[in-house]
Amino acid sequence: MQLPPATPSRALIDNEGGGTIVIARNNCYDxxxxxxxxxxxxxxxxxxxxxxxxxxxxxxxxxxxxxxDVLRRQAEYTTRITxxxxxxxxxxxxxxxxxxxxxxEHAFTASEYVDEPIEQAMRRSLELIETEYVRPIMDPTVADxxxxxxxxYIGKTGVANEESIDLNDVTGTATAPxxxxxxxxxxxxxxxxxxxxxxxxxxTLFHSRRENFDAIDxxxxxxxxxxxxxxxxxxxxxxxGMVRRFDSNAGEFTRVLMEMTSSRVSSLGCxxxxxxxxxxxxxxxxxxxxxEIRLMKxxxxxxxxxxxxxxxxxxxxxxxxxxxxxxxxxxxx
Numbered sequence: 001m002q003l004p005p006a007t008p009s010r011a012l013i014d015n016e017g018g019g020t021i022v023i024a025r026n027n028c029y030d031x032x033x034x035x036x037x038x039x040x041x042x043x044x045x046x047x048x049x050x051x052x053x054x055x056x057x058x059x060x061x062x063x064x065x066x067x068x069d070v071l072r073r074q075a076e077y078t079t080r081i082t083x084x085x086x087x088x089x090x091x092x093x094x095x096x097x098x099x100x101x102x103x104x105e106h107a108f109t110a111s112e113y114v115d116e117p118i119e120q121a122m123r124r125s126l127e128l129i130e131t132e133y134v135r136p137i138m139d140p141t142v143a144d145x146x147x148x149x150x151x152x153y154i155g156k157t158g159v160a161n162e163e164s165i166d167l168n169d170v171t172g173t174a175t176a177p178x179x180x181x182x183x184x185x186x187x188x189x190x191x192x193x194x195x196x197x198x199x200x201x202x203x204t205l206f207h208s209r210r211e212n213f214d215a216i217d218x219x220x221x222x223x224x225x226x227x228x229x230x231x232x233x234x235x236x237x238x239x240x241g242m243v244r245r246f247d248s249n250a251g252e253f254t255r256v257l258m259e260m261t262s263s264r265v266s267s268l269g270c271x272x273x274x275x276x277x278x279x280x281x282x283x284x285x286x287x288x289x290x291x292e293i294r295l296m297k298x299x300x301x302x303x304x305x306x307x308x309x310x311x312x313x314x315x316x317x318x319x320x321x322x323x324x325x326x327x328x329x330x331x332x333x
Contacts, residue, residue, distance in 0.1 A: 140184045242325045249321060253314055
């Protein structure tokens with residue numbers, strides 16, 4: 001609620017002391033402001049403290065009637081404020097009662113027209129799911145019927161056709177056919193397949209291996225093993241022949257080398273003895289002997305170089321022969 005705006009009013013009262021008292025009043029708020037104007041040069045207003053009783057300050061004025069009016073208006077204003085507060089409290093009470101009734105009606109409406117239909121729909125949906133989806137999948141009787149039908153069909157035709165036989169097709173019985181696979185039936189078919197796999201792995205495979213692979217193994221042992229033994233014997237013979245040839249060549253090279261060395265040593269010894277037995281009294285003969293010695297020395301050096309070259313060629317041939325023998329041995333192995 002908004003209060004009316006204040007309407008200030010002024011009252012001028014002459015004072016015996018040569019001044020004027022200015023009274024400013026608010027009609028709505030019953031407040032008074034006093035200012036005393038003196039007859040000086042500045043004509044300034046001097047504020048005076050607010051006093052509750054003006055008649056005691058100004059006994060000869062008409063302020064008593066003014067105070068009575070003010071008190072009466074204040075009482076009326078207080079009464080009006082109290083009435084407004086009572087009306088506001090009653091309004092709040094009615095509003096609270098209306099809100100409570102509205103909440104109760106809303107709860108009743110939601111419970112009757114929203115919660116119960118949703119609950120019934122959920123119950124119907126759960127029953128439908130259990131009837132149409134859960135029971136056909138988990139019902140062992142359907143699986144038993146499908147298995148019996150498959151056994152009857154297999155016993156009648158002798159052939160198990162997976163495309164034409166549906167173990168969950170219960171057409172012709174009291175229950176309606178379902179398009180979902182029964183888990184119990186799947187489990188039983190899985191167990192049956194596992195049994196068949198174990199049978200094939202432990203029985204069929206064993207007999208097949210004994211009938212086919214054992215015969216092949218026996219034939220391989222009877223035919224290939226003698227051939228392998230013969231080839232190994234031939235390889236050993238070739239290897240032994242190559243080793244013997246290598247040993248004979250090495251011995252021949254060693255014999256030739258020793259003969260050449262001994263011949264050179266014997267030749268040098270003979271030349272040395274001849275030189276020791278010669279008479280070198282004559283200088284000319286000495287020069288001739290020295291020249292012959294130099295020539296012999298050159299021939300010996302040439303022969304030595306030739307022998308070294310021949311030795312290197314023989315060693316190279318031996319190394320080539322050894323390499324060829326090693327390659328033959330590796331190929332034979």
